[in-house]
Amino acid sequence: MIKTIESLNERIGTCTRCLEDKISGADGKRHIVLCGGTGCLSNHSKEIMEKFREVLEAKGAADLATVNQVGCFGFCSQGPFVKIYPEDTLYRLVKLEDVEEIVESDIVNHQIVERLLYEEPSTGEKVKKQDDINFYKKQKRIALHGCGVIDPENLDEALGMGAFKGLERALSMTRQEVIDEVLASGIRGRGGAGFPTGRKWQFAYNVESDEKYVVCNGDEGDPGAFMDRSILEGNPLAVIEGMMIAGYAIGARNGYFYVRAEYPIAVKRLRIAIAQAREAGLLGENILGSGFSFDCHLRLGAGAFVCGEETALLNSIEGKRGMPRPRPPFPAVKGLWGKPTVINNVETLASIPTILRETAAEYAKVGTERSKGTKVFALGGKVNNVGLVEVPMGTTLRELIYDIGGGIPDGKRFKAIQTGGPSGGCLTEEFLDEPIDFDNLVAKGSMMGSGGAIVMDEDNCMVDVAKFYMEFICDESCGKCSPCRIGTHRMLEILTRITEGRGEMKDLEELEELSDTLKTNSLCALGQTASNPVNSTLSHFRDEYIAHIVDKKCPAHVCKNLMEYHIDPEKCVGCGMCARGCPAKCIGKSGYTAPGHKLESLAIDTSKCVKCGACMSTCRFKAISKI
Amino acid sequence: MGGLQASAVAKIEAICDRYKDERTPLMMILSDIQNEYGYIPLEVQEIVSRKTGISVAEIYGVVTFYSFFSLKPKGKFVIGCCLGTACYVKGAQQVIDKFSEELGIKPGETTDDGMFTLDALRCIGACGIAPAVSINGTVYPKMTAGQVAGVIEKYRKEGAAA
Numbered sequence: 001m002i003k004t005i006e007s008l009n010e011r012i013g014t015c016t017r018c019l020e021d022k023i024s025g026a027d028g029k030r031h032i033v034l035c036g037g038t039g040c041l042s043n044h045s046k047e048i049m050e051k052f053r054e055v056l057e058a059k060g061a062a063d064l065a066t067v068n069q070v071g072c073f074g075f076c077s078q079g080p081f082v083k084i085y086p087e088d089t090l091y092r093l094v095k096l097e098d099v100e101e102i103v104e105s106d107i108v109n110h111q112i113v114e115r116l117l118y119e120e121p122s123t124g125e126k127v128k129k130q131d132d133i134n135f136y137k138k139q140k141r142i143a144l145h146g147c148g149v150i151d152p153e154n155l156d157e158a159l160g161m162g163a164f165k166g167l168e169r170a171l172s173m174t175r176q177e178v179i180d181e182v183l184a185s186g187i188r189g190r191g192g193a194g195f196p197t198g199r200k201w202q203f204a205y206n207v208e209s210d211e212k213y214v215v216c217n218g219d220e221g222d223p224g225a226f227m228d229r230s231i232l233e234g235n236p237l238a239v240i241e242g243m244m245i246a247g248y249a250i251g252a253r254n255g256y257f258y259v260r261a262e263y264p265i266a267v268k269r270l271r272i273a274i275a276q277a278r279e280a281g282l283l284g285e286n287i288l289g290s291g292f293s294f295d296c297h298l299r300l301g302a303g304a305f306v307c308g309e310e311t312a313l314l315n316s317i318e319g320k321r322g323m324p325r326p327r328p329p330f331p332a333v334k335g336l337w338g339k340p341t342v343i344n345n346v347e348t349l350a351s352i353p354t355i356l357r358e359t360a361a362e363y364a365k366v367g368t369e370r371s372k373g374t375k376v377f378a379l380g381g382k383v384n385n386v387g388l389v390e391v392p393m394g395t396t397l398r399e400l401i402y403d404i405g406g407g408i409p410d411g412k413r414f415k416a417i418q419t420g421g422p423s424g425g426c427l428t429e430e431f432l433d434e435p436i437d438f439d440n441l442v443a444k445g446s447m448m449g450s451g452g453a454i455v456m457d458e459d460n461c462m463v464d465v466a467k468f469y470m471e472f473i474c475d476e477s478c479g480k481c482s483p484c485r486i487g488t489h490r491m492l493e494i495l496t497r498i499t500e501g502r503g504e505m506k507d508l509e510e511l512e513e514l515s516d517t518l519k520t521n522s523l524c525a526l527g528q529t530a531s532n533p534v535n536s537t538l539s540h541f542r543d544e545y546i547a548h549i550v551d552k553k554c555p556a557h558v559c560k561n562l563m564e565y566h567i568d569p570e571k572c573v574g575c576g577m578c579a580r581g582c583p584a585k586c587i588g589k590s591g592y593t594a595p596g597h598k599l600e601s602l603a604i605d606t607s608k609c610v611k612c613g614a615c616m617s618t619c620r621f622k623a624i625s626k627i
Numbered sequence: 628m629g630g631l632q633a634s635a636v637a638k639i640e641a642i643c644d645r646y647k648d649e650r651t652p653l654m655m656i657l658s659d660i661q662n663e664y665g666y667i668p669l670e671v672q673e674i675v676s677r678k679t680g681i682s683v684a685e686i687y688g689v690v691t692f693y694s695f696f697s698l699k700p701k702g703k704f705v706i707g708c709c710l711g712t713a714c715y716v717k718g719a720q721q722v723i724d725k726f727s728e729e730l731g732i733k734p735g736e737t738t739d740d741g742m743f744t745l746d747a748l749r750c751i752g753a754c755g756i757a758p759a760v761s762i763n764g765t766v767y768p769k770m771t772a773g774q775v776a777g778v779i780e781k782y783r784k785e786g787a788a789a
Contacts, residue, residue: 039755042766076755223711226752261658261695262751264764297649300658303694305749319653319681321692337650380713380754387755418712454712468715472749478692613721617773 001281004289005168012159019150019160022066025086029066030107033083035148036069037233038226038265040079044096045069048080051099056107065107068154071147071234075135076387078118083130090130091116121384121406135385138404140366142374143190143227143350144390147234152269155276158237164282166353170245171290178249179205182352185360186372191217191308191345192423192450193525194371194438197352200342203332204250207340212252214243215336215343217313218259218266221305222421223472225452227376228346230388232259232266235350236273240283240296242349245356247294250342255294258313260301270298305476309524310343312478323480324524345450347376367393371437381418381454384409391436398432401455412457416540420449422469423529425536426462445539447532461558462541463548467495469533477526484527487518491534499559503549511538557626560611564627567602567615571623574599578615578624584608587615631670638663639671643678653681653689657696666697702737702744704782707761708770711750718771719758723747725772729779742786743779 002008021027034040034049052067073081078092082102089112091102098116105111117126118133127133141147150157170178183198204212216239220228232239243255259267274296277283285293304322306312311325314336335341351373355363364372371393377400380386384406391400397417401407408414416426425446427434434444441448456465470492479485491514494507515531522528538545547553554562567578569592579587579602586608589600601623604615616624631639642659646652656675660667667690669683676683690696708723723734726745732738734747753759756768762782770778 038751038753038766039768042753042756042759042768079755220752221750223715223750224713224754225750226754229752262748299654301693302654302658302661302696304692316654317651319651319689320685321688378713378754380757381716386713386757421712452712454716456716460716465716468712476749612724614772 002288003281003286005171008164008168008288011156012162012165015156015160016162019157023085023088030064031085032065032067032107033070033085033151034067035071035073035079035081036152036265037072037076037079037230038263039072039076040081041265043080045080048082048094048096048099051096052082052103055099055103059103059108061103061108068151070150071152072144072230072388073130073148074139074144074230074388074390075133075385077385078387082116087112088129090118090128090133092118135387135389135404135406138395138399139390140374140392141390142354142363142366143231143347143376144388145235145350145354146238147230150235152234152236153272155237155273155280158235158273162357163237163353164241166356167241167244167248168288169356170248171288171292175205175249175251178245178356181360182249182355183360185355185363186367186370187348187351187355187363188371188438189345190347190351190375190450192222192420192447194448197344197348200332200344201246201249203330204252204340204342207333209251209340211254211337211339212250213336213339213341214246214250214252214255215310215313215317215341216243216255216257216349217308217310217343217345218257218263219301219308219313220260220263220346220450221308221476222423222450222452224378224380224454225421225450226378227388227451229263229266231346231350231376232263233269236266236270237277238350238353239270239346240273240277242344242352243296244283244287244294245352246342246344246349248292250340252342253293253295255296256317256336257296257298258301258307258317259298261303262301267298267300274298304478305472306478306524306526309526312524313343314341321478323478324526326523347451368435368437368440370439375436375448375451377451377453379405379453379455382408382412382457382460383455393437394435396433396435397427400436400453401432405455408455408457412459415456415458415460416462418454418456418465418533419452420447420529420532421452422473423447423525423532424449424452425532426456426465426540428540445536459556459558461499461554461556462537462544463495463499463554464556464558466534466537467492467499470495470530473526473530477530481521481523481527483518483521484523484530487514487522488527488530490514491518491531495534498545498548499554499561501548501552501559501561503545505546505549507549508538508542508545563611564606565604565609565611565613565615566625566627567604568623568625569601569603570594571621572601573597573621573623574601575621576602577618577620578602581614581618583612583614584610631674635664636674639674640678643675653679653686657686657690661696664700666700668698699737700741703742703786704763705744705746707746707748707751708734709748709751709753709757709759709761711748711752711754711757713754714750714757714759717757721772722758722760722770722775725775726779729775742783 082091188194307322312322316322418426557563586605590603737744
């Protein structure tokens, strides 16, 4: 039990030394750590971990090395990862069959397994250490502090990285001083809206009430976003500590985590962390002898995107349909069960302990004038290095996509980067040198959003992308207010007609008018921002919309009614592989034999073709293309 | 409609009692029932209403609002194809179309033999391994349309053996 500041510091001292010895090798052992994030787990990292234990045991080498899992390394497209301390060797794309070799070669004989090291694509060079990999060079981990280093199910390892030092400092200050510190740091909400966190806490502090609450919004619903999941899976205690600091500041005794049911591993790790903190006396009554009492509770979502909206979230905790409330009154004044409530995003809360521990001034050194600190992005889509990255605000889109992301695969051309999910917009090549922060991207017609960043190339149709997001919004609209409930469906109908070749020019005016109605009249941000992807694509890719409407053509060859598969009669050798695999049996002889070819070329009967693309993926002669 | 077995009634009442010290626990109660039985029909909602004092109308409203709660039983194997943006731009639509074709059902439906339910999921956060497919909690990375038939066969064998 840790009941005083002295015993906390004693325990932190021991744990820090332990963790340092592990990483430096001073404890005389090797340490094998494996990524235990959802991505790597579904690629068998748990089985790989168990295999290490098995093999070590079998070789009588169980004393040579420890094995444990850690949080997300971030470089998801190269997982599963295995890191060996103290050499700091990073193996990637590790398979179950590789375990024997790693143990025999590296653990027993101190010989690195070269073929499993990361290879820099531009030079072919093998890179041994994580910090030397280009993907990591421009990153700075603040919200992701501890992820990929500590075992998230081990309180001692979190303490070894300074967990609860932030709370210790907060408890030595007055509540107003803590709020002033958070204000001074300049941190703004990381869930997408970017509201100054300190100001939100101040509003809740100012209200007199017998009961107040802190709520952590873990309902990360933006498709393509997994920042919060990784933080909860990788270092849940950081979020708990952030929540406790918020609770102390505003005068709350209870905190509620609301986490998506789609994140079972995050939920499990959070439960373990809360239990461990309670057991150690770090949650409960009279924490560290300060007189401050606080406890955490967990509530799960049930598959509703709209519950990421703060007031819909509160209604969900209250056992109701997840429908938003009109504001004012704002949750800081009247929130959960009618009491003053601060609702903060996972990434925001995870950054708070660092602000208190290192000071606001230190934190404010990073970032831009009005966007301090770092931002975690989930970089995905048509980019070589898909994964989780944390960069200082002010990093440019070019650095994100090319230096960190490794550029576009297969030699394709960059088309756009979509940020902010269904509430966001896309930015094109001309904006690549724009610094990323809250205000700049909005000024350029997009928004930073919660962190989902999807890269698109020449093979993506932007009208189709706008339709995709609108379809999602229609599914997820709660139905309470007419502009959103009806407006989104009307917009989807128009977008569908356009992608099917039945669009008219007046459709574009109607889209703009509907978009305006939704923006000004919807009850919550879901409806208010629902038309952002449409506006953004109309603004940057109007020519694509016009091609669909006037020429009845999809320039990216995505929209099925507006494209065809075509066999080039000069390239086709007549092998017939495509015809054999065709589900519509629509490929036959063309009647033409190309000069130098033995067999007749084949041709597709486009009237029967179902546009499945099986022929193109089967052809080994690159004779089939989309037109 | 037949009545519920006494053991099921007892279990549902126990689930309600589990949360009697929590404030507004309806979501927690319904989650546990959904996980236990796979669906929450009207007869079960009536028991929950009796135990909690919440009207059936309100409970029905909550069950029909959230996509995780189901009024009808799901199949033995629930195939969830992620259609989040990162998966979508990497061809997830082709994957779900192939599952739909092979199983003969549309997303949201269950096969007649009660073996498979096909669901379209909205981003499970496994974007690094897109396209992702989750089957009864097991996540399959980088799924292609070509792998679909094999996966279905694997589960059909498993279902037949059980």
